[in-house]
Amino acid sequence: MKLSKTAEYALRIMNYMAIDEQKLYTTTELFENLNIPFRYLRKLMIKLSKSEILTSVQGKHGGYRIARKSLEISLLEIIHATGEDPVGNVCFFGFEKCAFVEKCAIHEKWTLVRDNINQVLSKTTLAEIKGSESTSFIKNNISILT
Amino acid sequence: MKLSKTAEYALRIMNYMAIDEQKLYTTTELFENLNIPFRYLRKLMIKLSKSEILTSVQGKHGGYRIARKSLEISLLEIIHATGEDPVGNVCFFGFEKCAFVEKCAIHEKWTLVRDNINQVLSKTTLAEIKGSESTSFIKNNISILT
DNA sequence: TTCAAATAACACCTAAAGGTATTATTAATG
DNA sequence: CATTAATAATACCTTTAGGTGTTATTTGAA
Ligand code: SF4
Ligand code: SF4
Numbered sequence: 637m638k639l640s641k642t643a644e645y646a647l648r649i650m651n652y653m654a655i656d657e658q659k660l661y662t663t664t665e666l667f668e669n670l671n672i673p674f675r676y677l678r679k680l681m682i683k684l685s686k687s688e689i690l691t692s693v694q695g696k697h698g699g700y701r702i703a704r705k706s707l708e709i710s711l712l713e714i715i716h717a718t719g720e721d722p723v724g725n726v727c728f729f730g731f732e733k734c735a736f737v738e739k740c741a742i743h744e745k746w747t748l749v750r751d752n753i754n755q756v757l758s759k760t761t762l763a764e765i766k767g768s769e770s771t772s773f774i775k776n777n778i779s780i781l782t
Numbered sequence: 783m784k785l786s787k788t789a790e791y792a793l794r795i796m797n798y799m800a801i802d803e804q805k806l807y808t809t810t811e812l813f814e815n816l817n818i819p820f821r822y823l824r825k826l827m828i829k830l831s832k833s834e835i836l837t838s839v840q841g842k843h844g845g846y847r848i849a850r851k852s853l854e855i856s857l858l859e860i861i862h863a864t865g866e867d868p869v870g871n872v873c874f875f876g877f878e879k880c881a882f883v884e885k886c887a888i889h890e891k892w893t894l895v896r897d898n899i900n901q902v903l904s905k906t907t908l909a910e911i912k913g914s915e916s917t918s919f920i921k922n923n924i925s926i927l928t
Numbered sequence: 929t930t931c932a933a934a935t936a937a938c939a940c941c942t943a944a945a946g947g948t949a950t951t952a953t954t955a956a957t958g
Numbered sequence: 959c960a961t962t963a964a965t966a967a968t969a970c971c972t973t974t975a976g977g978t979g980t981t982a983t984t985t986g987a988a
Contacts, residue, residue, distance in 0.1 A: 640976090641975075642975075673977060673978085674978090676976065693985095694983075694985065695986065696984085696987075697985080697986060697987095698984080
């Protein structure tokens with residue numbers, strides 16, 4: 637189970653910003669800590685700021701601040717803010733309409749798998765997983781502004 | 783949880799061919815029943831035939847036959863035959879190396895999700911899910927040879 | 929009132945998955 | 959031995975996710 641890069645990035649961002657919900661974070665600070673391509677990060681921040689989970693402040697000394705109640709939102713909602721749906725409600729074989737006359741033997745099993753994913757993502761809140769200063773990220777890679 | 787199109791196609795193919803493990807199936811027959819783009823299907827069949835889960839017979843009256851023990855292989859192995867790995871063993875946030883000093887709160891939960899997917903895909907055999915003549919596919923869409 | 933430091937907007941580029949097209953090869957059969 | 963019906967091989971096209979580049983706008987402060 638791999639989430640899309642974009643979803644992973646959004647989760648990194650929110651997880652990091654949740655450390656201090658008062659603070660205004662600049663894209664540069666996020667870039668230096670989260671190892672996300674700089675310009676892609678900017679684009680993503682703009683997208684996320686349009687979706688109620690964080691707000692932007694323009695101008696000098698501007699930045700982004702996590703929305704008040706973002707700590708109580710689920711990981712699934714964060715992913716949804718990127719415009720994706722990692723769970724879906726699709727056929728195991730990818731058929732548009734069920735192709736079998738009767739349900740095939742994998743149908744229920746697969747439904748349980750999807751339910752499991754859905755549960756974890758929709759019941760886990762940002763507050764539960766957020767990092768802290770002491771568990772801050774290790775910069776694995778050299779980050780260079782492009 | 784959506785598998786890739788290619789993985790879904792491979793599963794459709796194997797599931798269908800498992801109905802009669804003796805039979806030699808032509809690409810045309812598969813195309814007419816599985817709603818997979820014709821030329822993409824051909825390419826995929828060649829790929830699958832190189833991976834021990836099915837064998838090809840060339841020439842007139844040729845086709846593909848499911849490998850003897852394919853009924854006992856897992857769904858995961860079928861997906862692997864397409865060159866993909868739907869489970870992975872990656873960080874929830876997509877970090878290459880773990881970015882936290884200590885494991886974050888989502889790590890274990892996400893490991894369980896991946897384990898669940900892995901269990902279902904690796905423990906379910908083709909024999910368990912295979913269709914039969916009576917539960918054959920309904921052709922939802924008009925299929926046109928291109 | 930100008931400068932600097934931030935976000936916003938828009939357009940473009942790249943890589944990978946998915947899908948097509950064409951030609952070559954194989955082998956049964958009249 | 960030519961025909962035909964199948965797979966094999968190779969190359970190319972299309973769409974989309976991911977990533978870059980450039981210019982405009984906002985706003986605090988020298
Ligand atoms: S019964 Fe089988 S074919 Fe039908 S929707 Fe479920 S998984 Fe797909
Ligand atoms: S502990 Fe957290 S950051 Fe580290 S590998 Fe696990 S999910 Fe990723």
